[in-house]
Amino acid sequence: MDEQPSGRHQGPLRTADVARQSGYSLQQVRDLERLGVIPPAARSDNGYRSYTPAHVRALRAYRGLAAAVGPVEARRILPGLWTATVTEAAAAVGALHVRLAREREEALRAQEALDAVRAETGTAGIERDGDAMTITELAGALGVRPSTLRFWEQEGLLAPERVTSLRARRYDLPDIGAARIVAALRSAGYGVPAVRELLGTLHRPAGLEETRRVVRTRLDGIAARTVALLRAGSDLAAVVTTGREPPPDSGRVGVV
Structure with a gap:
């Protein structure tokens, strides 16, 4: 079961909400979740999926990454970003630019x-x-x-x-x-x-x-x-930092 009953929606996002906001179909959202491109959705007692805005940003990050390096490579990279440290994940994204x-x-x-x-x-x-x-x-x-x-x-x-x-x-x-x-x-x-x-x-x-x-x-x-990867930058940054602390001194900007 994937959908909550229809009506005005507040709070957790339904599969349909995520699909609409990300531009993917309902089945694509489920498939990309199964592949680890986005984290597993929470499940309510009655089995309905509950997503968050982080899932939407992850799907947008995947879209930009797929345009930059291809969908196969994007599906390989993104699951690792969810489990890596901020430093490791940032290095992986930087390697794509290189x-x-x-x-x-x-x-x-x-x-x-x-x-x-x-x-x-x-x-x-x-x-x-x-x-x-x-x-x-x-x-x-x-x-x-x-x-x-x-x-x-x-x-x-x-x-x-x-x-x-x-x-x-x-x-x-x-x-x-x-x-x-x-x-x-x-x-x-x-x-x-x-x-x-x-x-x-x-x-x-x-x-x-x-x-x-x-x-x-x-x-x-x-x-x-390259432009596609740049456009995906903010969404990838959200994936890299979601639920994790940035490295020490990450907020400092050197001024010469």
Whole structure:
């Protein structure tokens, strides 16, 4: 049983009240309670659930957190916030901001690498004549291991020429440009299938620009997720501090 009899409502919140104020359905409220996203509701003698405003704020915090890191990760994180100390919970939330900042830095590095490739090769494509590199030289230039280049080749992302009787790999400038793009996209968090698909567009007239557009889209997505996390800030703070004392000296603000 979930609902108290209808009528003017004062005091504890009903499931319907929480659903209306949080924007979730009745079943979603029950499911998120079962998953530990919100604490268990008190039960009256006749079995009705009784919620508090803290439950509403927890659901709002979950909505913002899910928009920032995804619902699966949000469902993993929030139950732990209810049982952690204030210091532990605050550190967990702070780590989310750090993670998003790191993703943004990686995407910016990818964008810079793509800009460098475009500057070196022009907008018509990635091919031009010039010197070649060995696998060791290219790995050093990209800051990866030679085994990483071999893995990319196994996955169809690179296709270096094989030379000499030892079948040594030789990377011409088109291969070097492709390797730099692979490294940029992988560092920005793109999986191998996505990188393979993007590489397939490079030899089209606007191939490199399309790849840059994808990276810009990722940056826009990271910005939107960061804003969602910021909007959830006050609700997350309420979750972190509900029923717990803040750390000593938490109210002090340094003035320089």
